[in-house]
Amino acid sequence: MSDRLSVFKTYKLYVGGKFPRSESGRVYEVQDSKGKWLANAPLSSRKDARDAVVAARKAFGGWAGATAYNRGQILYRVAEMLEGRKGQFVHEVAHAEGLSKNKAAEVVDAAIDRWVWYAGWTDKIAQVVGGANPVAGPYFNLSTPEPTGVVTVVAPQDSSFLGLVSVIAPVIATGNTAVVIASEKSPLPALSLGEVLATSDLPGGVVNILSGKAAEMAPHLAAHQDVNAIDLTGATEGDLARELEIAAADNLKRVLRPRTEDFTESPGTDRMTAFLETKTVWHPTGSLGASGSSY
Amino acid sequence: MASAFEYAPAPESRAVVDIAPSYGLFIDGEFVEAADGKVFKTVSPATEEVLSEVAQAGAEDVDRAVKAARRAFEKWSALPGSERAKYLFRIARIIQERSRELAVLETLDNGKPIKETRDADLPLVAAHFFYYAGWADKLDHAGYGANPRPLGVAGQVIPWNFPLLMLAWKIAPALATGNTVVLKPAETTPLSALFFADICRQAGLPKGVVNILPGYGDTGAALVEHPDVNKVAFTGSTAVGKSIARSVAGTHKKVTLELGGKGANIVFDDAPIDQAVEGIVNGIFFNQGQVCCAGSRLLVQESIQDELLDSLKRRLNTLRLGDPLDKNTDIGAINSSEQLARITSLVEQGEAEGAERWTASCEIPSAGYWFAPTLFTNVTQAHTVARDEIFGPVLSVLTFRTPDEAVAKANNSQYGLSAGIWTEKGSRILAVAGKLRAGVVWANTFNKFDPTSPFGGYKESGFGREGGRHGLEAYLDV
Amino acid sequence: MPTTAPAALAFADVTASDSALRRFLHGLPGVDAVGLEARAASLGTRSIKTTSKAYAIDLAISMIDLTTLEGADTPGKVRALAAKAVRPDPTDRTTPTTAAVCVYPDMVATAKATLAGSGVKVASVATAFPAGRAALPVKLADTADAIAAGADEIDMVIDRGAFLSGRYLEVFEQIAAIKAECGDRARLKVIFETGELSTYDNIRRASWLGMMAGADFIKTSTGKVAVNATPANTLLMLEAVRDFRAQTGVQIGVKPAGGIRNTKEAIKFLVLVNETVGEDWLDNHWFRFGASSLLNDLLMQRQKLATGRYSGPDYVTVD
Secondary structure, X not given: OOOOOOOOOOOOOEEOOEOOOOOOOOEEEEEOXXXXXXXXXXXXXXXXXXXXXXHHHHHHHHHHHOOHHHHHHHHHHHHHHHHHOHHHHHHHHHHHHOOOHHHHHHHHHHHHHHHHHHHHHOOOHHHHHOEEOOOOOOEEEEEEEEEOOEEEEEOOOOOOOHHHHHHHHHHHHOOOEEEEEOOOOOOHHHHHHHHHHHOOOOOOOOEEEEOOOHHHHHHHHHHOOOOOEEEOOOOOOOOHHXXXXXXXXXXXXXXXXXXXXXXXXXXXXXXXXXXXXXXXEXXXXXXXXXXXXXX | OOOXXXXXXXXXXXXXXXXXXXXOEEEOOXXXXXXXXXXXXXXXXXOOOEEEEEEOOOHHHHHHHHHHHHHXXXXXXXXXXXXXXHHHHHHHHHHHHOHHHHHHHHHHHHOOOHHHHHHHHHHHHHHHHHHHXXXXXXXXXXXXXXXXXXXXXXXXXXXXXXHHXXXXXXXXXXXXXXXXXXXXXXXXXXXXXXXXXXXXXXXXXXXXXXXXXXXXXXXXXXXXXXXXXXXXXXXXXXXXXXXXXXXXXXXXOEEEEEOOOOOEEEEOOOOOHXXXXXXXXHHHHHHHXXXXXXXXXXXXXXXXXXXXXXXXXXXXXXXXXXXXXXXXXXXXXXXXXXXXXXXXXXXHHHHHOOOEEEEOOOOOOOOXXXXXXXXXXXXXXXXXXXXXXXXXXXXXXXXXXXXXXXXXXXXXXXXXOEEEEEOXXXXXHHHHHHHOOOOEEEEOOOOOOOOOOOXXXXXXXEEOOEOOHHHHHHHEOO | OOOOOHHHHHOOOOOOOHHHHHHHHHOOOOOOHHXXXXXXXXXXXXXXXXXXHHHHHHHHHHXXXXXXXXXXXXXXXXXXXXXXXXXXXXXXXXXXXXXXXXXXXXXXXXXXHHHOOOOOEEEEXXXXXXXXXXXXXXXXXXXXXXXXOOOOEEEEEOOHHXXXXXXXXXXXXXXXXHHHHHOOOOEEEEEOOHHHHOXXXXXXXXXXXXXXXXXXXXEOOOOOXXXXXXXXXXXXXXXXXXXXXXXXXXXXXXXXXXXXXXXXXXXXXXXXXXXXXXXXXXXXXXXXXXXXXXXXXXXXXXXHHHHOOOOOHHHOOOO
16 A cells, blocks of 8 residues: 555646636645645736636625525535545645644634634624614614625735635625635645635635735735735735735725734634625605604 | 895804914814914805914924823723713713804805705714714723723824814714824814814813814824824825825724715616705705715616706706805805816816716806806716716716616726615615615615714725714724 | 696596506606605795895785685674785785685675775685585585685695595596586685695695696695695695696696794795796795785784884784
């Protein structure tokens, strides 16, 4: 058995529900924490990023318009699919982050549980952050949260899987679509997650995963006029976050700045609310006409 | 409008307001001169009369004010919420008591009709303080976790279109949550903010909690960029909003921006037509159209276009333009010569691009800044007047054939602040409202505001919400 | 058969059957109650002072249908009312006369005699006022009786029961029949009793129904129910006559009645007229107030404007 030559996996991007190579034809070497070669990952270009935005925009209407229940079921399905492929992710996370198998298993368990947490949020967030406003006049007035649109996510550099899931799930739970730049040095769990998402009834384009250099792709995504928001969590390199925030001002993207974060802790709602708009609808009520005013 | 029934002039008395010949900056509870001694004049846009000379804050004054606010923050934020609430309730009540004075003042400095300052601005200002006063001791229950903390010093920059109301939208939630503020009113309308300083004095507000720094854009920039400001709140143009977003990049300053708009007011063939006409008029001619959420694009279903436009033009010819202090004036003065020049140039561009201009027949006073209610027909999405915010009494009329097309055209804008829907069909209202990318959707009404109702935009209309429970978030460390 | 009013010809198709009429009336634009009331309230904030107030007061006096519609009406009461209509303010001969006095049919002859030569019209309610609950022949006889006694104007009530149960054609035909009875001898005012129709959509439908059937005036109320003329329902009816003229060229009058008791309110109604339909209606041929106590308040305000002093009820006549 031991002399059987294993079959290597060709890691590919996940864009628009498909698994393309980088249009640039470039790859880069991904190593484990000890410097051992793991795989060649696509080195995505700005054109790949552009294609990902097109896919994410195309998917937005359907995903935002899906029922919250439906989105919850799909996010739960992601957890189910991950549970079945746990071994693969434990293996990848252990190599990527230099963790023991047990430690990596804990991380993967937490990531699966995170999908379950957000699956349950899809049809509750509107009740928590929206509601009727008692205006002083004959009007019905209701505020509801709505997804911001296409969100660029610069995924955490260190927490290649739990951190990744922790930043993607809140974005899509509420109906946004995402263009994700995976951890530059540890992109393999992210690329494998694409395979799970593709088999979880998640419509193509809702999540798009790019591997490569954040410093190369992110400026184009930050400046992209058809991107509505950007999560800078993984933009920790040098002055990158500030530069991206400046570029994002061109069309007033919503910006979530990098911050120190322990992904093993229970998340609050702020990663969801960071990419929600509040829409407030007014309508006259009037009276039934019994006395005074008629209808 | 020539009629047998002419209305005799019915001017509100100016005597209720006493404007001093000069005003200082309000820093640390006192009126002081600018460090460099600079002053500027504020004029009444209806007459070009100089109302007062106002100190102009420079970078040094900004620093002084921020330091005062920082000193005040420690005690103010440590006060029990119930005590902060009482200060805000006091302010709300004093505003109600002085509302006639403030309405006249605002009309003089801004040029908007007394009818609006009296019936809209001032009641909303008082209501806003009253609403947020009640939040000050209930923040634990606002949905932001237990004991949410204030941010610190808020730097706030407000526009000239609703000077005192925008001040209220900024200051009330900031103080309720325990922040202290430095606020810059617009250079053309500094007076009501300075009168507000006097209200703070009457209310016994601790010194330094509210600081008012009149000035121009450079004053605002110095305030926004001051390193000891923790929170930036801006209402104004999208261009300035973008520059603020750039200038705070890489800092920890929390930002909310309430910017421009090009609101679509969609009228379906089954609309309650007379009310729709009123809604269109209110949507674009309220405050001379100098409203970020104005319904400046009329999207009318093609099948009723002629009928609706006839009604609209007939109605526009009844609008009374003139002395803003006259209680019967519907359309007041444009706020400044600069704004008038901008409106004029965009309207000229509209004509040059082939849109058909129609202007209501009304006499324009000889002094002051005025623009008669105007609409453009034969407008397409490609026309500048259909895309750029004019911020004046100018309506662009476009047509659509189906609900899908209406939504697509309404959303085809870099802005996303407001929209209107007129139809008697309930399901259509809900379907269209759901698809519009706008922060406020008025169905069978327009331009309604309330302190409990969150307000703010999608896309380039800015981010963050003002008003309601949502409005607290901008001033809390959550 | 009734003679056909000119406007009716334009709507021959619409009024050919109950179902066609219902389709037409239900196809009229809806009314948003809050928006309508807000518009009426906003016009109510107009400030009418000095010369414009003097104009409005005289105009309002000249538009009054000075009304007494009591079971206790007597010839003496009606004579006193008629005398007041002719000379509202005995101390000031420049005061205009009212437009008409409005009485029950049996009081028409008395009113007519007192008003002879004054130019003040006699209006009579008819058609089993105020309930309208009688058979058509009775209503026609009631109308004929009033006209025979000299009525210049007939204020009929519609059958609200028929209207509310959707029998629009029946209401239409009754109005047309009364109109035929009036012929060119009397102008016809059609009272909807808006307080009983209850919804603004119904008021708009009733307005069109009445106008198509030949009404010369549409009138809000009898004054006998809880809700009578309001700025909002009058505004709505003004919009109806405006649209009707735009469509047919035929001008119809409007008469709010009941509940308008003081000058301030009356002027608000005149502002509604001025800004909704304009000066073509600012004349007692096209706009009336159905009122009684309003007149004295207008007279007191008129005295105040003339003298600069506030007047009191002892300085106007009680009739």
